Amino acid sequence: AVDRWREVTGFYPAILPLWSPFDLDLPAPRGGIFPADGLLQGLRERGVEPAVFAHSADEARWQTHGYEAILRGERDEALEAWGIAAAAYGHRLVLRWDQEMNGKFPWSDLPAREYVAAFRHVSHRIRNVAGARNVELHFCPGLRGGKPGGARLERADVELGVEVGL
Secondary structure, three states, X not given: OHHHHHHHHOOOOOEEEEEOOOOOOOOOOOOOOOOOHHHHHHHHHOOOEEEEXXXXXXXXXXXXXXXXXXXXXXXXXXXXXXXXXXXXXXXXXXEEEOOOOOOOOOOOOOOHHHHHHHHHHHHHHHXXXXXXXXXXXXXXXXXXXXXXXXXXXXXXXOOOOOOOOO
């Protein structure tokens, strides 16, 4: 896909979003542990930075995989397994977790403090417990959000829902 992009535009994209949920008990592509090393290597060779989009749970699994489960530690195994794989990858990796806070997702209408607490927990399990210091968590709330702050926040943006065409 990125080679085709280059054929059309004359350049590679700077960043390529990839999907990698933490639902380890689901079969790929909706589950699994981490983007394939071959894919990540191919992107690196082309100078394309991977940005991994991941979410805590879809609506059907929110009760067992959502923020309450995360904060109780019930998703720690999945988060740490993902973090170990990310650490083994060994290169800078942007993780955009539970993005589009102004979207239509189970987490979209929750109070900012709940998102912030879960974001901090996810960051701690991946970066500190699993040792994936190469992972930069990308904070992307809606316009009404709070801020995780401290060493846990490496990037921030606001999802405005604006479409841009080439």
